[in-house]
Amino acid sequence: MSRILVVGAGGVGSVTVRKAAQFPDVFSDIWLASRTKSRCDAIASDLAADGKTIHTASLDADDVRATVKLLEEVRPTVLLNLALPYQDLPLMDACLEAGVHYVDTANYEPRDVAKFEYKWQWAYRERFEKAGLTAILGCGFDPGVTNAFCAYAAKHYFDEIRTVDILDANAGDHGRPFATNFNPEINIREITQRGRYWEKGVWKETDPLSVHLPYAFPHEQVGTREIYLLFHEELESLALNLRGLERIRFWMTFSQNYLTHLRVLENVGMTSIEPVMYQGHSVIPIEFLKALLPDPASLGPDTKGKTCIGCLVTGTKAGKEETKFIYNICDHEACYRELKSQAISYTAGVPPVVGAKQLLTGAWLRPGVWNIEELNPDPFMNDLGAFGLPWELREADPLAVP
Numbered sequence: 001m002s003r004i005l006v007v008g009a010g011g012v013g014s015v016t017v018r019k020a021a022q023f024p025d026v027f028s029d030i031w032l033a034s035r036t037k038s039r040c041d042a043i044a045s046d047l048a049a050d051g052k053t054i055h056t057a058s059l060d061a062d063d064v065r066a067t068v069k070l071l072e073e074v075r076p077t078v079l080l081n082l083a084l085p086y087q088d089l090p091l092m093d094a095c096l097e098a099g100v101h102y103v104d105t106a107n108y109e110p111r112d113v114a115k116f117e118y119k120w121q122w123a124y125r126e127r128f129e130k131a132g133l134t135a136i137l138g139c140g141f142d143p144g145v146t147n148a149f150c151a152y153a154a155k156h157y158f159d160e161i162r163t164v165d166i167l168d169a170n171a172g173d174h175g176r177p178f179a180t181n182f183n184p185e186i187n188i189r190e191i192t193q194r195g196r197y198w199e200k201g202v203w204k205e206t207d208p209l210s211v212h213l214p215y216a217f218p219h220e221q222v223g224t225r226e227i228y229l230l231f232h233e234e235l236e237s238l239a240l241n242l243r244g245l246e247r248i249r250f251w252m253t254f255s256q257n258y259l260t261h262l263r264v265l266e267n268v269g270m271t272s273i274e275p276v277m278y279q280g281h282s283v284i285p286i287e288f289l290k291a292l293l294p295d296p297a298s299l300g301p302d303t304k305g306k307t308c309i310g311c312l313v314t315g316t317k318a319g320k321e322e323t324k325f326i327y328n329i330c331d332h333e334a335c336y337r338e339l340k341s342q343a344i345s346y347t348a349g350v351p352p353v354v355g356a357k358q359l360l361t362g363a364w365l366r367p368g369v370w371n372i373e374e375l376n377p378d379p380f381m382n383d384l385g386a387f388g389l390p391w392e393l394r395e396a397d398p399l400a401v402p
């Protein structure tokens with residue numbers, strides 16, 4: 001019996017559950033719990049129409065006791081956390097208490113400080129090790145598959161890696177004036193931070209979205225796009241774990257329209273996480289903005305185009321300089337036809353299923369708290385295609401330093 005409990009019935013969690021249900025030989029029993037049970041039930045009833053059964057429950061994942069109680073009732077082997085980064089620590093506490101392995105896709109972030117980093121979760125290493133439990137951190141696409149791309153490149157294509165540039169392009173169009181591709185609050189908190197990259201042991205900062213250049217992506221439907229340097233959480237662990245690394249950066253594409261809207265919202269204070277008083281109520285502007293913006297899950301039916309996310313890696317092999325781009329291309333409409341989701345939630349929601357498979361089959365069963373690049377990338381990379389995320393490799397030119 002391989003029972004999993006998915007927590008969080010949002011855009012990404014919905015993909016995770018629907019994908020896991022395609023593999024009953026691996027995931028024989030699937031539970032979905034979220035704050036709003038009706039969201040879980042809507043997904044369950046969709047799957048029931050296809051003859052697939054999942055079980056649902058109501059859960060406030062901030063409440064450790066409530067999660068422990070649910071885990072003791074359900075007795076899953078693995079908990080997949082697809083709620084928000086704020087729930088990482090309470091869910092890890094509950095897993096430790098109930099003896100359940102843990103997988104998530106985003107590192108912990110306190111609600112009142114827009115500062116995401118791994119230190120809070122890395123502090124759980126010894127406790128997971130002692131309990132004989134495995135916690136796998138950041139098992140989405142980026143972080144997640146991008147970390148596996150780096151580990152795979154280091155293992156198979158390079159003797160030494162010198163630089164990594166992670167490139168994340170969304171060439172999709174949803175036809176709305178402004179919307180984010182995943183949870184708006186988390187997304188905007190990430191993008192409006194100062195840019196940061198790591199070079200020769202030092203973190204260097206840039207003004208938000210101030211460093212950019214055009215990049216020609218491999219697929220013609222992605223094409224040449226402006227990429228913007230920003231800090232992304234996998235930089236922190238990869239800078240630590242990739243032997244010989246000299247520099248690592250992260251880049252994301254944005255349209256001019258998106259940036260203009262973001263700038264206006266920032267200028268009027270709508271992206272702030274500081275509470276303001278309005279008619280006697282304390283309101284956090286970015287939370288209010290989230291309520292106004294389209295739910296990312298609702299963009300699925302209208303989004304057309306492709307995504308391309310990959311790692312541009314330079315280094316040496318047998319004394320020769322090499323540059324390789326390892327990447328995945330995903331099509332928004334194909335994702336929607338298959339799992340009722342646009343490609344961003346699809347690319348984020350499938351990897352935790354592939355990661356959970358590695359835990360259930362024992363390939364990644366290793367007591368402690370791990371980032372993806374610390375685990376054997378081969379079984380994960382071998383499974384990605386069969387789970388809907390095929391990857392490609394091509395020779396490339398290094399990124400021009402702006």
Ligand code: NDP
Nearest residue numbers: 008009010011012034035036061083140141142182183348
């Ligand atoms: P959504 O906002 O669509 O979904 C989050 C879900 O979590 C909601 O259904 C919500 O509740 C539920 N939730 C929130 N708080 C609690 C709580 N206290 N208890 C129980 N459930 C709760 O977000 P997304 O699906 O877009 O994103 C989910 C996660 O995936 C985020 O952490 C995000 O950072 C991460 N992500 C990772 C990526 C990667 O590549 N690594 C890429 C994209 C996203 P309710 O039931 O009320 O709806």
